[in-house]
Amino acid sequence: MKKPFRLRFEAKKNRLKRHADEVLREIGRALLLTGGIAAVTALLLFGFDLTIRSSTLSIRETVVRGCKELTEKDILTLAAIRPAANILTLNPDAIARRIRTNPWIREVFIGREFPDRLVIVIRERKAVALLQKQGGLYLLDSNGAPFKRMESGDEPNLPVLTGLVREGITDEALVMKSIALLIYLADAKDIPAIGAVSEVHGNETFGLSLFTETGLCLQL
Structure with missing residues (x-):
């Protein structure tokens, strides 16, 4: 009875020893991997620091x-x-x-x-017209957006859109129609010359009126 018990005990002890050896090997691998990652990280950080400090x-x-x-x-x-x-x-x-x-x-x-x-x-932005509003003139881009108030040094030789702001509210539809008209007149080659446009006046009842620098007025 003693011999089988001793054999079982020795076998169990050997299994525990092998398991402990495996655990130690896994720990060793983990430590090596962690150390390798730390070393590579340190090298990368060192290289990055050298790079950002480089005058090159x-x-x-x-x-x-x-x-x-x-x-x-x-x-x-x-x-x-x-x-x-x-x-x-x-x-x-x-x-x-x-x-x-x-x-x-x-x-x-x-x-x-x-x-x-x-x-x-x-x-x-390209200014295509000036919009009269709130006691001043504002530069308009081709999308009808007033992007800045006109100041000294800005381009003054642009058509002025008047009558398009009533009680502080801008008539966006008339603004876009006015800009489309100005762009069309600037690009068109097959219409009679009317001279440079100085003003486009909007009226909610009568629509748009166009004035030129030569004094011509066109009701559109």
């Missing part, structure tokens, strides 16, 4: 394209890019947001040309 990736040139109403200096001032900033650590979205605070800006695109050039491409 410092911005040496900023190119601005698409300026018409605004100047390159205007855009660079709005962009507020730190001198010798690293091209990798720049936030293009933040730069674009700052540039878009100018009402002339319709779209902004920020691009990187490695290793040291930043490219800013802007698309400006």
Whole structure:
């Protein structure tokens, strides 16, 4: 009876030993894997730190394209890019947001040309008319949006839309009809010359009246 019991005990002890060895091996593998990951991470962080500190990736040139109403200096001032900033650590979205605070800006695109050039491409709004409202004149784009109040230095040689704002409410439909008319007259080649349009007056009853710089009045 003793021998079988001793054999069972030895077998159980051997199984426990093998299990313990397997556990130790698994722990060793886990430690090696963790150590390897930590080492690779440390190397990556070290390399990234060296990269962002490298003068090779410092911005040496900023190119601005698409300026018409605004100047390159205007855009660079709005962009507020730190001198010798690293091209990798720049936030293009933040730069674009700052540039878009100018009402002339319709779209902004920020691009990187490695290793040291930043490219800013802007698309400006095009003023097609002036809208008389609230005691002032406002520049209108081709979508009928008044994007800024006219100031000294803005283009004054634009047709003025009058009678389209009543009691503080803009007649959007007449505004769009007026703009469509101006665009058509500017592009049309097969109509008699009427001279430069100076004013388009809107009336909710009679519609639009067009005035030219030569004194001609057309009821439309």
